[in-house]
Amino acid sequence: VQLQASGGGLVQAGGSLRLSCAASGRTPSAYAVGWFRQAPGKERERVALIDWNGDHQYYEDSVKGRFTISRDNTKKTIYLQMDSLKPEDTAVYYCAADPSTSTISWSPHYAYWGQGTLVTVSS
Numbered sequence: 001v002q003l004q005a006s007g008g009g010l011v012q013a014g015g016s017l018r019l020s021c022a023a024s025g026r027t028p029s030a031y032a033v034g035w036f037r038q039a040p041g042k043e044r045e046r047v048a049l050i051d052w053n054g055d056h057q058y059y060e061d062s063v064k065g066r067f068t069i070s071r072d073n074t075k076k077t078i079y080l081q082m083d084s085l086k087p088e089d090t091a092v093y094y095c096a097a098d099p100s101t102s103t104i105s106w107s108p109h110y111a112y113w114g115q116g117t118l119v120t121v122s123s
Contacts, residue, residue: 005019008092009120020079023077032104033078037093039088040090092116
């Protein structure tokens with residue numbers, strides 16, 4: 001499975017961006033996905049998770065109410081809508097897939113990772 005993330009860029013505080021992550025190759029029949037981020041000098045952290053059907057989502061407290069994760073399985077694409085962006089949201093954002101489950105995956109070891117897309121929020 002290959003994951004290709006896109007949609008990052010430079011935006012002013014309070015602005016919005018939508019990240020996309022397209023899966024290709026031999027994709028599993030069902031898999032959980034998530035968005036993670038890594039800011040300069042910090043460890044990678046979980047941002048949002050979603051199950052296969054899109055019925056359940058999880059958000060870290062720092063992004064709750066501002067970010068929305070969704071997926072379109074017909075297009076093999078997941079999205080992260082980011083609104084009311086803050087300078088502290090600046091990071092490289094990664095999408096990841098866990099084929100071991102169709103429910104939300106809490107595993108720190110997702111099997112497949114995208115290459116990352118840089119989001120920079122200016123104050």
